[in-house]
Amino acid sequence: MATILLIGVHGGYHFENAVIDAANASGRDVSLLVPFDTPVAVTVQSSFFKLQDGAGNAIVKGAQLPITASSAAPTANIAIRPGKIVR
DSSP, X not given: OOOSOEEEEEETTEEXXXXXXXXXXXXXXEEOOOOBTOOEEEEEEOSSEEEEETTXXXXXXXXXXXXXXXXXXXXXXXXXXXXXXXX
């Protein structure tokens, strides 16, 4: 089965996939382990869905979203919404 949604971060020579923490009718919560106070680029890709950010803006295929997890407030969030199915 093909991957429908790929979320993760490149760490050196490997790709660290996001892990599903919870799922319900509204969507899924996923998490990534990233170093504190270090900017990383989260890769988001789907060949099945047209993706949108939390504000409804299109996310281009293979987009890298910048994020920094602060050691003072270690939870950093991004919102991604699957849109129309690509055919």
